[in-house]
Amino acid sequence: AQSVTQLGSHVSVSEGALVLLRCNYSSSVPPYLFWYVQYPNQGLQLLLKYTTGATLVKGINGFEAEFKKSETSFHLTKPSAHMSDAAEYFCAVSDPFSSNTGKLIFGQGTTLQVKP
Amino acid sequence: DTGVSQNPRHKITKRGQNVTFRCDPISEHNRLYWYRQTLGQGPEFLTYFQNEAQLEKSRLLSDRFSAERPKGSFSTLEIQRTEQGDSAMYLCASSLPSGSSYEQYFGPGTRLTVT
Numbered sequence: 001a002q003s004v005t006q007l008g009s010h011v012s013v014s015e016g017a018l019v020l021l022r023c024n025y026s027s028s029v030p031p032y033l034f035w036y037v038q039y040p041n042q043g044l045q046l047l048l049k050y051t052t053g054a055t056l057v058k059g060i061n062g063f064e065a066e067f068k069k070s071e072t073s074f075h076l077t078k079p080s081a082h083m084s085d086a087a088e089y090f091c092a093v094s095d096p097f098s099s100n101t102g103k104l105i106f107g108q109g110t111t112l113q114v115k116p
Numbered sequence: 117d118t119g120v121s122q123n124p125r126h127k128i129t130k131r132g133q134n135v136t137f138r139c140d141p142i143s144e145h146n147r148l149y150w151y152r153q154t155l156g157q158g159p160e161f162l163t164y165f166q167n168e169a170q171l172e173k174s175r176l177l178s179d180r181f182s183a184e185r186p187k188g189s190f191s192t193l194e195i196q197r198t199e200q201g202d203s204a205m206y207l208c209a210s211s212l213p214s215g216s217s218y219e220q221y222f223g224p225g226t227r228l229t230v231t
Binding site for chain 1: 120122147149151156157158159160161164166171172207209211218219220221222223224225227
């Protein structure tokens with residue numbers, strides 16, 4: 001069964017510092033990979049996704065992520081944190097080969113705190 | 117583009133009561149999903165519709181839960197005889213047919229509190 005592990009339930013960075021949020025997945029085949037952001041009392045907003053092709057994907061708000069098959073990882077980065085980046089971040093996978101539903105399997109989330 | 121909408125946004129109910137939530141997906145999306153999110157956790161898949169057909173249900177969806185999507189448009193999720201363990205955020209998402217990488221668009225959620 002697929003699973004997603006996000007290392008670090010809380011990450012704290014200073015404004016302007018590098019953001020690195022870690023995500024590892026377990027899957028027999030490379031899945032589709034997603035990062036979502038959730039602000040308090042709101043739904044999830046898609047930051048970026050990887051399906052096929054280029055392994056470095058760029059998303060909204062200056063975020064990017066790199067798919068590394070050998071490491072089964074899809075870490076999220078941003079060169080310079082803004083106060084507005086403070087939120088909950090979720091990594092998710094879907095397996096387009098074993099399931100045609102497209103259902104997402106989520107990690108437990110990482111809370112990003114940005115200090116002034 | 118109105119996005120995915122959910123109603124109500126908040127629901128407080130007493131244990132044992134029935135509750136119903138509604139989700140209106142993006143109009144051209146034929147795929148609809150329900151997820152449940154408890155505090156401090158990621159969303160967990162509950163059920164999936166393609167048009168009006170309910171094609172997959174999670175083991176999390178006990179027999180007290182029922183979901184419908186009449187005419188393949190809006191969807192409802194009903195919980196009968198609510199329990200305190202049902203307290204959670206219920207999220208709805210929709211997406212285009214396969215070939216679109218299953219990118220899902222989420223609504224704002226319905227937060228259920230069972231007292």
